[in-house]
Amino acid sequence: MLRLDFYVQHLVRHNAREVMLASGEPVRFRFAEGERASNTAIEHAQVVQLVQEAAPPASIDELRRTRRTSFQHAATGGILVRVEVDAAQAAEWRVVVRPEDDGGAIELDGVGVRPPPRGGVERITAERPVVEKAAVVEKATMAQSPAARMGAPRPAPVASEPKSDPKSGEIRIEPGHSRNAMNASGKRVDAVLGEPKINHLLRMMVACGASDLHLSSEVVPMVRRHGEMTPLFDRAPIEDREMRELLLEIAPARNKEEFGAKNDTDFAHTIEEVARFRANYFMDRKGMGAVFRQIPFDILPPEKLGLPPKVLELCHLSKGLVLVTGPTGSGKSTTLATLIDVINSTRSDHIITIEDPIEFVHPNKMCLVNQREVGVHTGSFKNALRAALREDPDIVLVGELRDLETISIAIETAETGHLVFGTLHTTSAPSTVDRIIDQFPADRQAQIRTMLSESLRGVIAQMLCKKKGGGRVAAYEVMIANPAVSNLIREGKTFQLKSVMQTGRNLGMQTMNDHLIELVKAEKVEPLEAYMKSNDKQVIKDMLLKAGFKLDLGGVQEH
Structure with missing residues (x-):
């Protein structure tokens, strides 16, 4: 049911002559x-x-041109109404809805409307097929209105079923759930007439400080804000048909075709002067869904990310392999973008990035930057990486080391005198080394250990922790490849790497637990949050107690 139909039903239930909707005012x-x-x-x-969501295309165009429009609407139940819209003030729209009739027009607060019918609300019924025009209007509204077809937001729980107070006669529209991201942010975001409907949700996501927008069929829009999932705003769940129309409006033709064949696709979407978004479309048991990750236009400086100084020194290397690792949503892309931006601002070299899709956009500063997107500019990571060797690069960024062949070419590229940055979904520096080696068959692992020991320059493992007072802060594990680290990799003794990292603090190395404890001492992170994010819970529990922090686990399991 459209949002407008909700108010029409209210109009009928209370036998009102008109309903007036004005921005920021009570419904009258x-x-x-x-x-x-x-x-x-x-x-x-x-x-x-x-x-x-209700206006036909012609009325939308008229509203865009003249800031006023009037259209006929056949609501749910066959109720025919006239809708008058005055949008002369950009943020103060006024809408009057009244039962349709053929009487003369009157003026109501500057908006031309007609008087209500004497015989009450006109309905379209099986006994009255003569109202042919209403059927045409309903068809146009439902089949042609871009907002209705693309799944514009439905009636929100902020206006649940109206009730009348029998004593005062007051009409009550009960408020919906107050715990949503937009309410918490205290901000209001206006829809932009004529742009894709999904953009309004994305604008709200950015305004409330969320990192991701989650859209699932039969579920209200959700966002990840400060690391927690919460409703974006109060509204009804989005049905699968609406979801498809909402999402397919912005999908490029290539991605529509890919989604039709595989039920999954990725691409980037941009709202000028707002942000870029990495979009992933998928299917689940309820229908179509999507996740949009916000990618700011502005690349954060190292100080803002809290990157350790030793990590920045990796930007000045002439060759080698540097890996940034962590679980999904841990900020790997943000860290890599910052490192590439440091190089772009301090060196005069050629940078090639291979991404799926392109996330942060790097303008040419001191470097020449070529950014290639898998599926658009190249067939695969491995194809682009192989071709990069013939494109005179100094620095190569590989968005994801997905398979054996891509990893193999990346190591060879690092060995041949290029600085290569890549990512893996591992949670610690030692496990990163194991993951790379285990990708290869047993008969090649000794050779890969040798190659990796000579080409690896550093591993930065990271994760995001909830910050005291709101927001999130990154915790980093840093392993720098000194002779001791190289020897342990070559000899297959990766289980000893953590000990070397603990004794190599003067070289800029640190374990994840070391940094988590620093964040707790700096009062940026709660002790329980540090405990939950740690890979070695017994060790960090002892470290917290030794540092004088009380750890109340409650029902939290230690393993």
């Missing part, structure tokens, strides 16, 4: 004996959505 209902107002104001964004 006009009766023969006077007016009544709801106890809840309607937000400007909701007014805009109400119009966008």
